Amino acid sequence: MKEEQPLPAFAQAFLAYLELEKRYSPHTVLAYRVDLEQFFGYLENTYGDISLKDIRYFHIQSWLVTGLAPxxxxxxxxxxxxxxxxxKSFFKYAVRKQLLEQSPMAKVNSPKIRKRLPVFVEEKGMQQLEENAAAGKPVFSDDFKGATARLILDLLYQTGMRRAELIGLKMQQVDTGNRQLKILGKGNKERFVPVSSPLLEQIAAYEARKRREIGSPDLExxxxxxxxxxxxxxxxxxxxKAxxxxxxxxxxxxxxxxxxxxATHLMNNGADLNAVKELLGHSSLAxxxxxxxxxxxxxKKVHQQAHPKAR
Known part of the structure; x- marks a missing residue:
């Protein structure tokens, strides 16, 4: 196999567009980069020097069938x-930039995926976790590490934020007066999620302890x-996991x-679907x-267990 070639300039421009204009996260841009490097690397190694305008449906199909099955x-x-x-996103961009007259993706169909229900922890499990925290179980030790672990768990469960949103969370996003967090989601979209008074008190105590014990240079x-x-x-x-x-x-x-x-606990306790959508920061209801x-x-489970005619 030939040595991997750098991405063409037009592909680099597309990635810059995703990062600077679409404001995609570095993780997402990296995923796009890897896919494009694999695709153009396959074209180079299989078909030689092929221009963007010469890429056809069968080139793409060949990569999907052969290139992704080493x-x-x-x-x-x-x-x-x-x-x-x-x-599809790349070729749509190329058409918009007039690098192509039409996309070669028109006949490319995505395989269907069997929908799987989201896995979640039962409410009694989360209650047990809270009891563990109160009892100072090992993962929630009394030191700063334990305080960090507990706040990580509480923020993730009580707000539904993504891991990347949690990592990037700054103190200025904590609105104590309105009892809410301003969360920066995908594409730097802002959403506001209400939080409880106990969680705000936990955040304040953690922040004070951080300044007192750690003296972190990254105080934001x-x-x-x-x-x-x-x-x-x-x-x-x-x-x-622990x-x-x-x-x-x-x-x-x-x-x-x-x-x-x-999300599941909200829905199981009667929350409105649109409200859950806004809390999660989803762009569509689907x-x-x-x-x-x-x-x-x-x-169904409740009905089967409780109704005399369910079985």
Whole structure:
């Protein structure tokens, strides 16, 4: 195989457009970059020097079928859909910039994905976690590390924010007077999420302790590691996994599970779907509707257990 070639200038311009104009997160831009590097690398290695205007449907189909299946191992439907989405966005950009007359993606169809219900922690599990916190269980030790872990869990579960939103959260986003947080979501879209007085008190106590014990140089950032440095994805994941391992046997114990848990518990307790959409920062209602399935499943279970004619 030939040595990997750098991305063409027009592809670099597309990535700059995503970062500077669309305000996509660095993580998302990186995912687009990886997909484009794989695609153009495959074209170079398979078809030689091929211009943008010469790319056709069969080139793309060949990459999806062959290029994404090294060693005969097929890519998952989720992976293929994501890479198709990258190419559709890229070629749409190329048409808009008049680099192409039309996109070669018209006949490319994304594979269907079987919808899976979001995995979440039962309410009794989250109640047990709170009891563990009150009892000072190991993951919530009395030192600054334990205080950080507890605040991470409480913020994720009580606000439904994403891991990246948590890591970037600053003290100036905490509105004590209105009892709310201003969260910067995908594309730097702002949303306001109400928080309880106890959580605000916990944040204030944590901030005071951080200044007193850590003397962090990054005082704008709310949450920091015991060494004063900002949180990273791996640190947050380990904290959540350790805490959830105490109260649930679900296989996946990631920060996103707490986002699912936040939304599912709201829906199960009668929250309006549109309100949950706004709290999660979803751009469309379709992304939020998946949580109604969990609610329906709960209703079916209650009906089956309680109604004399259900069986």
């Amino acid at each position: 060693g005969g191992k097929s890519a998952t439907a989720v992976t293929i859909r994501r890479k198709i989405s990258t190419l 950032r709310l949450l920091v590691k015991p060494n004063g440095k900002p949180l990273d994805e791996s640190y947050v994941y380990k904290v959540v 805490a959830l391992s105490q109260v649930t046997t679900i296989r996946k114990k990631s920060p996103h599970i707490l986002r699912h848990t936040f 992304a939020t509707q998946v949580y109604t399935h969990n609610t329906i499943e709960k209703l």
